[in-house]
Amino acid sequence: MPNANPYTNNSFQSSDLKTILHSKRANIYYLQYCRVMQKDGRILYLTESEKENLYYNIPIANTTCILLGTGTSITQAAMRMLSQAGVLVGFCGGGGTPLFMGTEIEWFTPQSEYRPTEYIQGWLSWWWDDDKRLQMAKKLQLARLDFMQDVWVRDKDFRAVGFDSKNEQIVSLQNRYKEMIFGQNSVNDLLTLEGRMTKDLYRLASINTNNAGFSREHDGVDKANAFLNHGNYLAYGLGATTAWVLGIPHGFAVMHGKTRRGALVFDIADIVKDTIVLPLAFICASDNASEQEFRQECLNYFTAYKALDVMFDTVKAMALNQDWGH
Template sequence: MSKNARHRLAAPTVAMLPRIADSLSFLYLDIVRVYQDDTGICAQVETEERGKELVYLPTAALSCVLLGPGTSITARALTAFARHGTTVLISGSGGVRTYSAMVPSSLSTTWLEHQVRAWADDTERLAVAKRMYERRFGPGVVAGDKNVAQLRGMEGQRVRALYRLFAQQYKLARFKRSYDPEDWDEQDPVNRALSSANTCLYGIVHAAVVALGCSPALGFIHSGNQQAFIYDVADLYKAELTIPLAFSLHASSNPEQRARVQFREELRLFALLPRIVADIQLLLRPQADVTTPDLEEQVVDLWDPISGSVPGAINHSSDQW
């Protein structure tokens, strides 16, 4: 097979472009060199025992690649990822921080549009916020007549009850949540571990939000910050993930480091990322079927104020004008 023929076979088509709702595929890499050769994108791993080894990446099947510490990547490989519609994130160790992202131009705006429409409409924004609170409280707890102020009060009571429960479990005299960067070293181990673990969680949520194509800045409960939506989503998991971890480190001499290490070791990152994506989809479009691929989906549609959207890439000269 000729070199040109291999390149044509490797080029993606519309049908081949992976959708986040279908594959939910994330790949984390660290301490490797990523580059493109005549066959595809590969990760070069070098060890003293086994020398240089190449692992070829299933590029067309990947929705998001997280590049951790010690990773280098060539411009040609980045171009190939962009051509295949793969989001590339620069992350911390284990994917628990998100520093920057390369979002391909082929990434669908479907979920960004759902987010913006719901965010811009006060009624829809309240509905999404209530769904977020209901995920924390459990089904049926958030009645239709409760306003946002009441829901905030319920959330405050829930979190205080969790703190009290874990303080009793670990035989702590008392616990009060405190986050003061100016007085960081004087805070107790639980507060320091909780802040560190929450930062790790924010990084993973950020990766999922970017991979889905949503805006991290358009929050439904939080607002006024470039990570408002990340804080919204991360709050769904703190009671399950970061709060228990922080209290378990109440006697640690280095709670921040232990929180980061245990979060990476115990989190099962690749089970959480698809879960976050699915939760965001259900929050924004609770009635949508996000698992069935739409074979008629176009890469680009045209907006219409009456029908909503019309197919792109065709000549509309017969339309009335």
């Protein structure tokens, strides 16, 4: 008797894929002007040219998230396969920003009743206590500075344009803010301090890359602002992946407001944003790079410096309340 389910032949179990840990997956895709579909048990995107249609394969087992930009569509069968492979999908505007709905972080997250339990249970064991949540927010900010210190001392391209953890000015900035983090008495104070540090980094970056008069504007049309937006949303994709895989809902943030949607995604993304996205945005703007070139640089740096590993390790340590030695 023939099977009544027309999709059975193209279905698969997650176990059929070679398992690659999310923290080790290499790919983030931003697609535009194409159709994403399932064909012969694979996920493809189709682009139309004047003379022929071109199909490109997406290796879903090695992909963390897909951003669908202007002029895209996706089939139900493709969404089913992406869900089975644990790939997050987000719809966004041209160039990767903003993520819809509105300006919130909204991802289509694969549904699974088999989420890990220890991380959300550990997270909630301290999240309700304001004092404990403040201590975790401080640990998050210290992890952010540790990552910056590590990458900026190792990367020769960053060091060549002044992003160098051995540079006296950088050392002074990092040490000053580390000391000030310990002295903050509320999350709002910590957020204010974070904003001041980021402004100092913008000022430093504008000097290092001869971008005089730079002002951070999310709607700015200059390349530095556009690249900052684009790179930040790539980091949000990694942050969303981390929270989803560990089973921690996006509402349980430690830095951004309790009632802000997707706030935990912002928190997690902050671990790597200033270290990788900020310098690259200014360097690529100075080099007059294209958006595609900038995006590829971001993805290369995320992979080279194991940004997703750092996010996972930081959030897991916070959830389990492990001593990081700070």
